[in-house]
Amino acid sequence: MFTNMIKTTYSDAILSGFDYLLENYSEVFVLGQGLWSPWYVGNTMKNLDKKYGKERIIDTPVSESACTGAAVGASICGMKPIIVHPRMDFMLYAMDSIVNQAAKWSYMFGGQLNAPVTIRCIINRGGSQGAQHSQALHSWFAHIPGIRVVMPFTADDARDLLISSVLCPDPVIYIDDRWLYEQTANLNPIKETPLDSVTPKCIKKGDQITIVGSGYSTLLALRASNKLNCNGICAEVFDLRVLNPFNSKNILDSVLKTKRLLVIDSGWKTCGMASEVITSIVENIPTNTLIDPPRRITLPDCPAPSSEVHEKDYYPDEEKIIKFINKFYCF
Amino acid sequence: MSVIRAAEIKIADAKKNGLIKGPVHLGVGQEAIAVGVSKNLQDTDRIFGAHRSHSHILGVDNDLHKLFAEVLGKNTGFSSGMGGSMHLVSKSKGFLGSVPIVAGTVPLALGAGLASKLQKSGDIAISYLGDGATEEGVFHESLNFARVSNIPILFVVENNLFSSHMHMSLRQPSNTINRFAKAHKIESKLVDGNDVIEIYKTSSEFIRKMRLKPEPYLIEAITYRWFGHVDWRDDIDVGVERSKKDLLNWKKRDPIKRLSDAMINKKIWTKEKQITLDSKIKELIEENWEKATTDDFPNKESLLDNVYKYD
Known part of the structure; x- marks a missing residue:
């Protein structure tokens, strides 16, 4: 009972997900750059190489393309590999293996083979890191049929959705965000959940506006909604969790109730x-359901600036969200 | 080799006559490579092909009906009619896929070899690629990774001197690519790609060593394709060098005729036997083609099937 009360950080929750998978599934192995060093992946993979051996935890040459392809190939041959990209920007070298190969292996061979690879990539931005060390490209990948895209927000999800992703027979892109690593929660016992049953989750009840986030933007949505409470505005907050295939049902039900919709995304607008999210809601509700037009808060359509002056304007925060809501919505 | 040749000639004719919808990349003239390598393989090995892979799949699975059905888009094909000529699979024979993205399967084969090593299965991976694919960065990454991690993979480079329309001399500073193997300390051999015995012997030696101790090897087989890059034409004039004279010279180096003549010279084969064999193969081709043409296309309702395994 007492141990259940100990708070776990998001990053430790990821580590415990890896530990569970490596302990219980001999076909799981991990490869990627920096896996033997906390420089790259924080403490999310700490000492896994010592516990499970360097044969199963492979720190690789600087070859994103070959290593991702190798993970895809191994997955076709009965393994459950996890390829880790400590920064999403560098993973763009591996687009062929992800988009042309993994995403299509089942379809183009009539379902006779599949590529159950997990591609774990980290959004790591801020601190004047600039245009090539900051990208959040989940929307890109969510566009591709055949790849599931997962973005955990809670520590429970960080652990359990990693497990669901690895056990899923389809290729999965699992995206965690360094800005969430220090978030803590009392973790529930591990439960293996089939990934296709995971849908957007309501994490705060309300009845005046539906705010949708994913990963770190869900944290912003939650913080903003707590402040809105002080102003007497009761927001319902949803965490997308799985971006592709996207199941809009829970959010649709919420919007039919609140009649207002705001989506916060850590990616670009266009x-x-x-x-x-907005389209899939709007095209499924009767005309005139919404009291206010649906809106989105995103990054502006420009690369991440290095200058700290610009950086402050670039990323959304809870103050900006409150201002935005006060400006565009009437309660 | 004769079966593969006849199957591809049949496909060329059918493409010319408009019976096949999708593009077909024919490897007529290059049959010796897949045949020589495949003789050393077992069903549990892991083979990956590319865009010109009819010979690679037939080398381990000679089901002509499935090949014909697949190029015709029928649901009885190798890939259930979902792939066509450029996406072939035969899981039970270890042929785990061919795709037309140049070098796309090279790292996948690498991963298949890595999996075999982790599974301690003793199986090996085969990566078939062309000379054009050696110009892709991922090929070099894969050689490096294969070497540093001692992965049991045999890279089989079919150097037919052309990538699409471009001759090797316009693309690389050297006419051979086994220099890349040397750079990565991978044992390699340059062989006559039109000599099935030489290919068999070399691959046999490498594969025997790989099964004892997981390590990468590379074979570069020099060859020439009789047809152009895609479909049935000769492509002797596509704006750049591929002369009729070269083509005729290479046809004299026909791997099938060379083997047949050598066997006749050694008195272990006769011209009559070759004629009988050819006519039997012709019947086999016609019979399987007929069967494939009468098969069904995939159901219209199956458009969205198998995008995901969880449905």
């Missing part, structure tokens, strides 16, 4: 996940 062709982004926020557009997808």
Whole structure:
């Protein structure tokens, strides 16, 4: 009972997900750059190489393309590999293996083979890291049929959705966010959940506006909604969790109740996940359901600036969200 | 080799006559490579092909009906009619997929070899690729990773001197690619790709060593394709060098005729036997083609099937 009361950080929760998988599934192995060093992946993989051996925890050459392809190939041959990209930006070298190969292996061979690879990539931004060390490209990948895209927000999900992703027979892109690593929670016991049963989750009840986030933007949504409470505005907050295939049902039900919709996304505006959420709601509700037009808060359509002056304007925060809501919504 | 040749000639004719919808990349003239390598393989090995892979799959699974059905888009094909000529699979024979993205399967084969090593299965991976694929960065990454991690993979480079329309001399500073193996300390051999015995012997030696101790090897087989890059034409004039004279010279080096003549010279084969064999193969081709043409296409309702395994 007492141990249940100990708070676990998001990053430790990821570590415990890896530990569970490596302990219980001999076909699981991990490869990627920096896996033997806390420089790259924080403490999310601490000492796994010592516990499970360097044969199963492989720190690789600087070859994102070959290593991701190798993970895909191994997955076709009965393994459950996890390829780790400590920073999403560098993973762009591996697009062929992800988009052309893994995503299509089942379809183009009539379902005779599949590629159950997990591609774990980390959003790591801020601190004047600039245009090539900051990207959140989940919307891109969510566009591709055949890849599941997972973005955990809670520590429970960080652990359990990693497990669901690895046990899933489809290729999965699992995206965690360094800005969430220090978040803590009392973890529930591990439960293996089939990934196709995971849908957007209501994490705060309310009845005046539905705010949708994913990963770190869910934290912003939650913080903003707590402040809105002080102003007497009761927001319902949803965490997307799985971006592709996207199941809009829970959010749709919420919007039919609140009649207001705001989506916060940590990616860019154009062709982004926020557009997808809004469209899939709007096209499924009767005209004139909404009291206010649906809105989105995203990054502006420019690369991440290095200057700290610009950086402050670039990323959304709870104050900006409150201002935005006060400006565009009438309660 | 004769069966593969006849199957591809049949496909070329059918493409010319408009019976096949999708593009077909024919490897007529290159049959010796897949045949020589495949003789050393077992069903549990892991083979990956590319865009020109009819010979690679037939080398381990000679089901002509499935090949014909697949190029015709029928649901009885190797890939259930979902792949066509460029996406072939035969799981039970270890042929785990061919795709037309140049070098796309090279790292996948690498991973298949890595899996075999982790599973301690003793199986090996085969990566078939062309000379054009050696210009992709992922090929070099894969050689490096294979070497540092001692992965049991045999890279089989079919150097037919052309990538699409471009001759090797316009793309690389050297006419051979086994220099890349040397750079990565991978044992390699340059062989006559039109000599099935030489290919068999070399691959046999490498594969025997790989099964005892997981390590990468590379074979570069020099060859020439009789047809152009895609479909049935000769492509002797696509704006750049591929002369009729070269083509005729290479046809004299026909791997099938060379083997047949050598066997006749050694008196272990006769011209009559070759004629009988050819006519039997012709019947086999016609019979399987007929069968494939009468098969069904995939159901219209199956458009969204198998995008995901969880449905």
